[in-house]
Amino acid sequence: MCTPSIRQRHPHRVCVIGGGGSGAALAYDLSLRGFLVTLFEKGELTSGTTGRHHGQLHSGARYAVGDRDIARECMEETLVLRRIVPDAIEYNGGVFIATDDAEADYAPAFIAACNEAGIPAREVPIAEARSWEPAITPTARRTVWVPDGSFDAFRVPLSFFAAARRLGATIRPFTEVVSIDVTAGTARSVTVRRAGSDHDERVDCDYIVSATGAWAGIVGAMAGFDVPVTPAPGTMVAVRGRVTDMVLSRLAPPGDGDIIVPQRGLSIIGTTQRVVDNPDGILPDDDDVAFLLRRADELAPGFSARAVHAIWAAARPLAGASTGDGREISRDFMVLDHPGMATLIGGKATVLRAMAEKAADHVCGVFCVNEPCRTRDFILPTWRDWYTEAL
Amino acid sequence: MSSGSKSASSVPLLVRVRNGDAFAEYRLDAEPQRTVLDILEMLRSCGEAVPAYRHSCHHGSCGTCGAIINGVEALMCLTTVASLASPRPRLPGGPAVEPERDGRGAFVVSLEPLAKMAVISGIAVSPGAALAGIPLDAAYLGSVPDDGRSPLPPEPPAARVESAVWRPAGRRPAGRVRFEACIECGLCVSACPVAVPFIGPAALAAINREREKRPERAAAMRALAAAPDGVGPCGRHLACSRVCPQAVYPGKHIQLLRTALAQADTAGR
Numbered sequence: 001m002c003t004p005s006i007r008q009r010h011p012h013r014v015c016v017i018g019g020g021g022s023g024a025a026l027a028y029d030l031s032l033r034g035f036l037v038t039l040f041e042k043g044e045l046t047s048g049t050t051g052r053h054h055g056q057l058h059s060g061a062r063y064a065v066g067d068r069d070i071a072r073e074c075m076e077e078t079l080v081l082r083r084i085v086p087d088a089i090e091y092n093g094g095v096f097i098a099t100d101d102a103e104a105d106y107a108p109a110f111i112a113a114c115n116e117a118g119i120p121a122r123e124v125p126i127a128e129a130r131s132w133e134p135a136i137t138p139t140a141r142r143t144v145w146v147p148d149g150s151f152d153a154f155r156v157p158l159s160f161f162a163a164a165r166r167l168g169a170t171i172r173p174f175t176e177v178v179s180i181d182v183t184a185g186t187a188r189s190v191t192v193r194r195a196g197s198d199h200d201e202r203v204d205c206d207y208i209v210s211a212t213g214a215w216a217g218i219v220g221a222m223a224g225f226d227v228p229v230t231p232a233p234g235t236m237v238a239v240r241g242r243v244t245d246m247v248l249s250r251l252a253p254p255g256d257g258d259i260i261v262p263q264r265g266l267s268i269i270g271t272t273q274r275v276v277d278n279p280d281g282i283l284p285d286d287d288d289v290a291f292l293l294r295r296a297d298e299l300a301p302g303f304s305a306r307a308v309h310a311i312w313a314a315a316r317p318l319a320g321a322s323t324g325d326g327r328e329i330s331r332d333f334m335v336l337d338h339p340g341m342a343t344l345i346g347g348k349a350t351v352l353r354a355m356a357e358k359a360a361d362h363v364c365g366v367f368c369v370n371e372p373c374r375t376r377d378f379i380l381p382t383w384r385d386w387y388t389e390a391l
Numbered sequence: 392m393s394s395g396s397k398s399a400s401s402v403p404l405l406v407r408v409r410n411g412d413a414f415a416e417y418r419l420d421a422e423p424q425r426t427v428l429d430i431l432e433m434l435r436s437c438g439e440a441v442p443a444y445r446h447s448c449h450h451g452s453c454g455t456c457g458a459i460i461n462g463v464e465a466l467m468c469l470t471t472v473a474s475l476a477s478p479r480p481r482l483p484g485g486p487a488v489e490p491e492r493d494g495r496g497a498f499v500v501s502l503e504p505l506a507k508m509a510v511i512s513g514i515a516v517s518p519g520a521a522l523a524g525i526p527l528d529a530a531y532l533g534s535v536p537d538d539g540r541s542p543l544p545p546e547p548p549a550a551r552v553e554s555a556v557w558r559p560a561g562r563r564p565a566g567r568v569r570f571e572a573c574i575e576c577g578l579c580v581s582a583c584p585v586a587v588p589f590i591g592p593a594a595l596a597a598i599n600r601e602r603e604k605r606p607e608r609a610a611a612m613r614a615l616a617a618a619p620d621g622v623g624p625c626g627r628h629l630a631c632s633r634v635c636p637q638a639v640y641p642g643k644h645i646q647l648l649r650t651a652l653a654q655a656d657t658a659g660r
C-alpha cells in the first residue's frame with residue numbers, strides 16, 4: 001500500500017457538487033482514475049449530514065434480515081475502511097442485546113441472515129458479553145457478538161479529501177453552486193458563489209455529479225431534473241463518559257433509539273426518524289430526548305443518569321418520495337442518470353467508498369473510459385494532511 | 392423570529408456575527424437549550440444572510456465550530472442560550488460576571504473568529520497554521536484499559552484485517568481503543584497570549600502524548616519541544632487549559648515536556 005499515482009490522465013472535467021462523505025470519496029475515486037475534478041461545497045466540508053451522523057461503522061448486521069446485499073456491502077466496506085483509514089476508526093466490536101422474549105426469538109433468524117451476508121455474528125453467553133461490558137443490562141435475554149465499530153464522521157471523509165487533493169483535485173469549500181447549465185444533454189458549466197462574495201463565477205465542465213444528499217432535489221431542479229429525495233431527520237443524544245467500548249444494539253428489526261455508539265469520551269444514543277421538506281436548519285426534536293434516554297436505559301441501565309453533553313439532529317438523504325415517515329424507502333444508494341449529469345444519493349456513511357465507486361464507474365461509462373476502481377488499494381493520508389495547505 | 396414554539400422561557404437575544412470590519416446583527420428569541428450553532432443554523436434556514444461559519448458534528452467532536460463568544464474561546468455547538476444568559480467570564484479564566492444586555496433587555500451574543508488563524512469569510516477560519524505543529528503521524532487512537540472487564544474477544548477470520556498490511560508500525564494499539572480527547576479545535580491556540588514564534592499548546596500537548604505513547608519517538612519529540620519555538624516561549628498563562636473544551640490541559644502537557652527535557656538533560660550530563 002504505497003502512494004497512489006494516476007495511470008492515465010483523461011481530459012474530461014467533472015464537477016462534483018456536495019462535500020459530504022459521498023462527494024469526498026467520489027472526488028478521490030475520479031481523480032485516481034485520471035479525471036480533472038473540481039468539488040464545490042456550500043459550507044465547511046461535511047457540514048451537511050455526514051459530519052453529524054451517529055458514528056457507527058456498520059458491519060451490516062442491522063440490515064441483514066431486511067436486505068442481505070446491503071448488509072454484505074457494509075461488511076466488505078468496514079474491512080476496507082479499517083485498512084485504508086485505520087486511525088479514524090475505533091474498532092471494538094459490538095453486541096446485539098435481546099431485552100425480552102420476542103427479541104430473544106428473533107436471534108436465530110438474525111444470526112442466520114448475518115452469516116448469509118458474510119457477517120460473522122455469533123451468539124455468546126450473556127455472562128460472557130457482560131464480562132466484556134458489564135454495563136449491558138443484567139436482564140438481557142440473549143446476546144450476539146457482531147463486528148461493529150465507531151468512526152470519526154468528520155475525519156474519515158477529510159482523509160478522502162486530502163487524498164483527492166494530493167492527486168490534483170480542486171476542493172472548494174464555502175462555495176455554493178447557484179445554477180447549472182446542462183444544454184441538450186450536455187453539461188456545460190456550473191455557476192458558483194463564494195461565501196461572503198457578491199460575484200458569481202462560471203466554471204466550465206464536461207460532466208456534473210450531484211452528491212448533495214438531502215439537498216439533491218434542490219440541486220437537481222437547478223438543472224431541470226426531478227430528483228425525488230426525502231430529507232428524514234433523526235435525533236441523537238450524547239452523554240458524557242463511555243458506558244461501553246463496544247457498540248450496543250437492540251436485537252430487533254431496525255427501529256428508533258436502538259443503538260448506543262461510544263465515541264471518544266461520549267456515549268451516543270440514536271436515533272429517530274421523521275420527514276421534513278427543508279433539509280436546512282434541522283433542529284433536534286425535544287420530545288425525542290426523553291424517549292431516547294429511556295430506550296438507552298433498556299440496553300444499559302444508568303445511561304440516562306449521566307450528564308447530557310449534546311443533542312443534535314441530521315437529515316437522512318432517503319432516495320425517493322415518501323408518503324409516510326420515510327421508513328418504506330430503501331436504505332440502498334443509487335446513481336440516477338440525467339442527461340449530462342448524475343445524482344449519487346442514499347446509502348450510509350459506512351459505504352461512502354462503494355458509493356463513489358459506482359458513481360465513478362458511471363462517469364467512466366459516459367466517457368467510454370476504461371479505468372478500474374483502485375480506491376481499495378491505498379492507505380489514505382491522515383486528515384491532518386488536509387490542514388497542511390491553507391484554503 | 393423564534394426557535395420552534397415560543398415558550399415562556401424563551402430568551403431574547405441580540406446575536407452579532409463578525410463580518411470583516413462590521414457585525415451582522417440579528418434579534419431573536421431562543422429556547423434555553425438551543426446552542427449558538429443551532430441559532431446560526433436557524434437564521435440561515437430562515438433565509439437570513441449569515442456570515443460564513445464552520446460546523447460539522449454538532450456535538451463537540453470534530454473541532455470545527457470554535458469562535459470567540461463574548462470574549463472567550465468556545466465551541467458554538469456546546470454553548471447554550473441558557474449559559475449565555477447566566478454569569479460568564481469575559482476573559483479566559485476571568486471571574487464570572489453578569490451577561491451584557493442591550494437597551495431592550497436582549498442578551499448580547501457576539502461571535503468573533505478565532506485568533507491566529509486566517510479568516511476565510513465571516514467567522515470561518517482556516518486552522519492550518521494553528522495545528523501545523525501537530526506531528527502529522529501523531530497517534531489519534533489511544534488504548535482503553537480493560538478496568539476489570541474481560542479483554543475483547545479475538546476477531547473471527549471473516550472480520551480480521553491483515554495487520555501487516557494496514558497497521559503502520561505501532562500505530563494502532565491492541566485491545567480496546569478510543570480516540571484522543573483532543574479534537575484539534577485550536578481554541579487553546581487562539582486564547583494563548585504568547586506573541587513570538589511558538590508552536591502552540593495544541594501541538595505541544597500532541598507532542599507530549601506522542602512522547603508518552605511511543606517510547607521509540609521520545610527523543611524526537613523532546614527535540615521538537617526543545618526547539619526555539621517549543622516550550623521556551625510559553626509564559627505559563629494557562630489560557631489554553633482554561634478554554635480547552637475537552638479537558639486536555641495543554642498547560643500540564645507543556646509542564647511535563649519541560650520536566651522530560653530537564654531529566655534528559657541531567658541524564659545526558
Ligand SMILES: Cc1cc2nc3c(=O)[nH]c(=O)nc-3n(C[C@H](O)[C@H](O)[C@H](O)COP(=O)(O)OP(=O)(O)OC[C@H]3O[C@@H](n4cnc5c(N)ncnc54)[C@H](O)[C@@H]3O)c2cc1C
Nearest residue numbers: 018020021022042048049050054056177213234316349350
Ligand atoms: C440521524 C442519522 C444517523 C446516521 N447514522 C449513521 C451511522 O451511524 N453510520 C453510517 O454509516 N451512516 C449513518 N447515517 C447516514 C449517513 O450520515 C449519510 O448517508 C451520509 O452522511 C450521506 O452523505 P452524503 O455525502 O451523501 O450527503 P451530505 O453529507 O449531506 O453531503 C451533501 C453536501 O452537499 C452540500 N450541498 C447542498 N447543496 C449544495 C450546493 N448548491 N452547492 C454546494 N454544496 C451543496 C451540503 O452542504 C452537504 O454538505 C446517519 C444518518 C442520519 C440522518
Ligand code: SF4
Nearest residue numbers: 573574576577579635
Ligand atoms: S488541546 Fe483542547 S483546546 Fe487545544 S486543540 Fe485540543 S481540544 Fe482544542
Ligand code: FES
Nearest residue numbers: 448449454456468
Ligand atoms: S460542530 Fe463539531 S465541535 Fe462543534
